[in-house]
Amino acid sequence: MPDLSNKVCLVTGASKGVGRGTALQLASYGATCYITGRELATLETVQKEAEDRKSSGRIIPVECDHRNDENTRRVFETISVEQNGQLDLLVNNVFSAMQYWWDNFNVDFYEPGTSACGIINKVGMRNHHYSSALAAGLMIPRKRGLIVNVSPVGRKIYLLRLASGLRNALKDYVAKNNAVNLRTNNVAFVFLWPSIVLTEKMTKFIEKDDDEDQALNEIRASCRQMLDCSESVEFQGKCIAHMLADENMMKKSGQILLTTDLAEEYNFEDVDGKSPLSEQSLKILTKIYGWNSLSSYIPSWLKLPKYFYDMMFCS
Known part of the structure; x- marks a missing residue:
């Protein structure tokens, strides 16, 4: 079992879904985990959930709108002051355009009024890069740290039109370059590929069967076929916790990592006791x-x- 009792972590966009699940797992292994989101009340429910579970670590909510660079900068400043400059882990998870993503599934880039790239990528690729730079500023002096970029389904294949693919392709490309830049300072930079994560929204999407859009129905059918490799919202957090505790994590820097591969390597199961099949x-x-x-x-x-x-x- 990983011991993260001396680790300071930050998970962005942790009000719900994968971010929430990741933070809960990190706290369960003893980490001090800061979480961000736009609504403090929602973040506090995650904090209370960790307390109700009697986690050995703790969750510290920080209200932040990651569309605003100054808001983001203040988060890292707060961590630096409160933790004496220590930050061991950044999980770039925040993504503010999920509802836009679903509502505009079939909007092509050339259609009038399309602004998907700006909406999806500002709090996606751009903010992840900015947050990574701020995190690196805290990690480099200590010569130790891990930065994780999370990529959802549709990262390298045609899915949800241009803007989604652009976000994920650019984010993965940037991560590869950042890994090279940070290697001499013993800071690891990886990107993590979960399979289908059974968030509430994804579960509803898969179960629905009356959509008139044929493209959506085809993707929904493919998702159903992949349910054997589906993950809970906390599976990714277990992966990250094991990586953070691994003294040899620098060997993974710059790599695309599948959650199922990490589960096999570190020999753990999902929170429900199941082992999702590899993609x-x-x-x-x-x-x-x-x-x-x-x-x-x-x-x-x-x-x-x-x-x-x-x-x-x-x-």
Whole structure:
């Protein structure tokens, strides 16, 4: 079990969903975890949830609108003052355009009035880069730290039009470059790829079956085929906790990491006791392509070789 009792963490956008789940897991392993969001009352419910669980660590809510650089800067200033300059982990999770994302699924970039790139990427790629720079400023003097960029479904394939793919592709590219810049200072920079995370919104999306949009229905069907590799909102937090406690985490810097691979490496399960199947699993891939009969004969442990998977999704 990771011991994070001496670690100071920051998870941005932790009011709900994956951010909330990550913060709860970090606190359960003993970390002091700052969380940000636009509504303090919502953040305080996450703090109370950690207390109700009797977590060995603690959660500290900080109200912040990450669309405002000054707001973001003050978060890191607060951590620096209260923790004597210590910050061991930044999880770039904040994303303010989720509702816009769903409401404008089929809006093309050339349609009049389209502003998706600005809306999605400002508190996505841009703010993640700014937060990473501020975090690095605290980590470099201590020669130790971990920065994690989180990429959702649709990071390298056509999904939800241009703006979503642009956000994730740029964020992953920036992470690769930042990893090189920070390596000499012993600060690791990775990007984490969860599979389908069963947030409340995702669960409702998968269960719905009366949408007139054929493209949405096709994606919904693919998501259903991948439920065997779906994750709880806290699975990612377990991955990050184990990485942060790993003395050899610098070996992972600059890499695209799958949550399921980390679970296998560190030998842990999801909070419900299940082990989500890897996206590299041939069982999952054959399901996605509609070969259900074939899929039933393939063992869960049989995977597509890593180099083939990287050529398909990571290059």
